Amino acid sequence: MTFTDEAPRTGSLPARGSSAARPRRGSAALAVYVAAGLLLIAFNLRVGIASVSPVLSSLEHDLGGSPAAASLLTTIPVFAFGAFAFLTPALSRRIGLHRLLGVTMAAAALGIGLRLIPSPVALFAGTVVVGAAIAVANVCMPAAIKQDFAHRTASMMGLYSTAMFVGAAVATAFTVPLMADFGGSWRAALGFWLVPAAAALLVWLPRAAMNPGHVPHSTRVLDAVEELPDEPRMRRLLRDRVAWAVTGFMGTQSLTYYAALTWIPTLLRDAGVPDGEAGLMLSYTSLPGIAAALAVPALSRLRPPWLPIALSTACLIVGFTGLLLVTDGGAPWWWMTFLGLGQGSAIALSLSFIVLRSPDSRHTGHLSTMAQGIGYLLAGLGPVGLGIIHSATGGWSMPVGALLAVLVAQFAAGAAAARDRHVFSTGGARP
Template identity: 65%
Template sequence: MTSTASVPLPVTVPPPAGRRRVLAAWYVGAGLLLIAINLRMGVASVGPVLTAIERSLHLTPSAASLLTTIPVFAFGAFAFLTPVLTRRVGLHRLLGLTMAVLALGIALRFEPQGWALYGGTVLAGAAIAVANVLMPAAIKSDFAHRVGLMMGLYSTMLFLSAAVASASVVPLMVAFGGSWRPALAFWALPAVLAFLVWLPRALQNPGHVRVAGRNRAADTPSEAGEPRMTALLRDPVAIAVTGFMGLQSLSYYAFLTWAPTVLQDAGVSAHTAGLMLAYSSLPGILTGIAGPAIARRIRPSWVPVLVVVVLCMAGFVGLAVAPAAGAWVWMTLLGLGQGGAISLSLSYIVWRSPDARHTAHVSTMAQGIGYLLAGLGPLGIGLLHTATGGWTVPIGVLLALLVVQGFAGAAASRDRHVLARGAAPDAPTRVSR
């Protein structure tokens, strides 16, 4: 009998083509996450210095809130242009273009003219709007086998970027001699970096296909097989996903805009208020990255929605009752709740869509209509604060809207696809008890 000890074991070496595919996947994933980290910096950096902007430009609270309201409305309004732009430019090239426009819009804040501040805000909002819609579709297309992981990482990058910008903008303002303009314009640099990193992917020419008598980039989706927006607008699953996206965004941007002011009105310094806002993103990172994976396993499916809504409610009640005394507790609760809410809302866009084409259109509807609704948050809370002279009524309205958010999220959590009857084919198996 021949001894097997003398037989050399084969050494498995991945073929060069396989290694290239792995490296390409890592590059695309890193590029997408670098783009994602830019999608909140330009907005989150405004809240901690909003009081300084008010004093510098002699603005009322309502007028100042436009600086955070305009981007959110832009997120909704410009989202509806994304399908048309994607067909003409291509998904990956359009993502690169959004970073160039975002960098320009943020850099305009350095210009001392008032039109530049508000005009740059519109440009930045438009760029983020298109990128917001493209990201779930890109993840569904490029990482269909790792959707849960990538959506968790995507949500994490959103909260991480908000944390970095909120914590750094006041020290930057001090470093720039007390001027808020260069402190806000500084956040154009990460967008430039994302553009440069993504540029090879954006310039990659996959060839052209001929459709309906005209050339179009091969990474551009065709209209064949795409759902009609009119059908989605009547679909209960798409409506629930849109409602949950809009209401959680309204809560988040109202908090992002006015939480530092609530704390400052209670005697907290501007620097500490900015740090607290930044800190709230840290617990949000935990629920953001873990939320989708946990939500796929918990039954009933509405339980994760209930948890994040209750966490947000507890945080807002705390801000209304004892904003300064328990600030760290309230910011922790709000961070946990909002981190989980945004990760769930983005995941529902992907989970309730059977393919990347449906994902793009559900994303357009959910983020377009959702962010138009969300834009009412900062503006409405500012108007209520001006009218009542306090924060009790504005926070009470946010609590009432959280109840509606809970019902929308419960409906969105059901394992169904848009424009289809019955359970989604990829619905998780129920755990037997």
């Protein structure tokens, strides 16, 4: 999988064949604009999901008091992340990488808007659309960053992770107050989040509208992900140990993240924390998460290479274990701090590995598809599994214990992914 040589690079001319292909004096301004557009898109990649958890109890009431039906609203998008990720290469070849990112923001706004319709069918349909839009954008973003910011990949991946954390933080912090402002309507509160998706689309439209030209005698566009005749296909990548290490780390860290995102507010409420404060505390984890994500480029230089993974895992162990000590409404700010540090560093590391373990942009798209497609299908088991264990035991000790067991696998996969080698390198692919 590759990007054709004519694909635009940061601060460079648009692709040959484009109506905009002419010398530009404002190349630095163009790079800033593209970076800002990418980060606005990244901001929206968790908003549509993170906004649901704080109002899950209200959703449950309106869905007939069914905890299973309510939890599906946070589980469906994660499974969609995996299922729809595999469509991204074909869509990119037809539409183009940058225009496809614009389409994802339009679809995200549409999906969020569907939730305004007073119908359970519209609610779940909108959730599927939101999940599909984010799934495609998830795969496109590392490829776009690798293409547009080849010499600033580490810093841009850190900013990308940070923007996602900021979006999640804003959504979890403000959805409950918005519901109050909208007269107790959770539909209006969730529907509000189509505004940033629409804003990202509007900002990105000029970049998406730059016609990158078409490959001669083909319907493919020049900035598309293209499979070369001699390119190793996905089936070979599925036999590569490095690719599986990256995929395993992506899947396990996503599993613990989305399980926590879905159930921590309920855990805190069961411990006596008021609804509004529980949502605020979940939002607070994004602050240390942002700091940790920004620190990942520096942490990645630590030796041995598995040390950042160990630090991230240790923070998660402390955070999850500490939550079991929350009683009588005590505010577990320390535990949420450790949890945020662990989540932020783990997410940033997993996204960075997709780029760092690819020898060049030819392989980033395939690895991104595999890691996020398979990884998110695995991650979808987290919210469901945690809910099943909690329902069966009536408490939180066993669910948290299960998450701690997953962290062991997360560390093992992360330590393997941290080794300085590429997919298809010596020792990477099984014979």
